[in-house]
Amino acid sequence: MAHAYWSSVFAGPADKLWSLVRRFNGLPGWHLDIRSSEVVEGESEFAPGAIRVLTGTDGSVFRERLVALDDANRALTYEIIDSPLPVRGYRSTLQVWPVADTGGAFLTWQSTFDAAEGTSPEAAVAAITDGAYRPAIAALHKTVA
Template sequence: MLTGTDDSTYRERLVGLDDAHRALTYEILDSPLPVSGYRSTMRVWPIADTQGAFLTWHATFDAADGHTPQQAVTAVTEEAYAPAIAALHQTLS
């Protein structure tokens, strides 16, 4: 269970963890996002010349009933990804 910056809750399930490829895959089971069938993979790619890292975050999902695909995409990017990436960046800075 995760808590969003607005105190909303997200219930997720880890479905894959690949240490060798620095990747994890999870599904959202319940959240305030207007999506269904959400499955996502995050992967960290090393950047050798700077000793940094590059994060890719890929997801597939459908818009929940009563919502347009654009509403679903906007909600995922603005309500989930943007705050999570900002918090990760702040934690690692």
């Protein structure tokens, strides 16, 4: 099983950052590669079991399920049902912590998955970290600035 991880420190407070990250249907508001998001199943974007369909700026389509939303620990866990990414069994958690000495926030985005057939684990990890996490978190910095 492969593991992808990216993290970053934000100047603003953890609660402000969490208010954006916790929105399961909110990726188009800060992820530059996501054009639209629609919750197609479930009670709301905040209820575990909700399924969203994301459309990328390149026309790619992703189906993802919200597994858990933990406001007390500022953690959101989701899994990919179907996507063009070279991964299978993908489960990911975004989590936000307060930074005590600066009043800022620390965000982590990590996942576990198997590389799709024909893809090495290293290439799958690079596709996630370099192709998704790194640019998304860079854009999130601009959104909360």
